[in-house]
Amino acid sequence: MSIRANYTVTGMTCGHCEASVKEEIGEVAGVTSVEVDRANELVTVVSDESIDPAAVIAAVEEAGYEARPAGA
Secondary structure, eight states: OOEEEEEEEEOOOSHHHHHHHHHHHHTSTTEEEEEEEGGGTEEEEEESSOOOHHHHHHHHHHHTOEEEETTO
16 A cells, blocks of 8 residues: 655756656655646655654755655
8 A cells, every 4th residue: 555645845947856856756665656846836645554754854954955744
């Protein structure tokens, strides 16, 4: 069973930004897929197990952007 979690990511302005965010989040243990929608500032993280949101947020910050759980 896959678990999906959405995050709002601000500061992305181009395709390179999207790729950087996707790459950093993809390195978080347990993540199986990352979908980035720059236009809507939305990132969807898919995993087989529950992922600590702080780990995803830290990965986004490592890429140089700001993140928070969507709806927060």
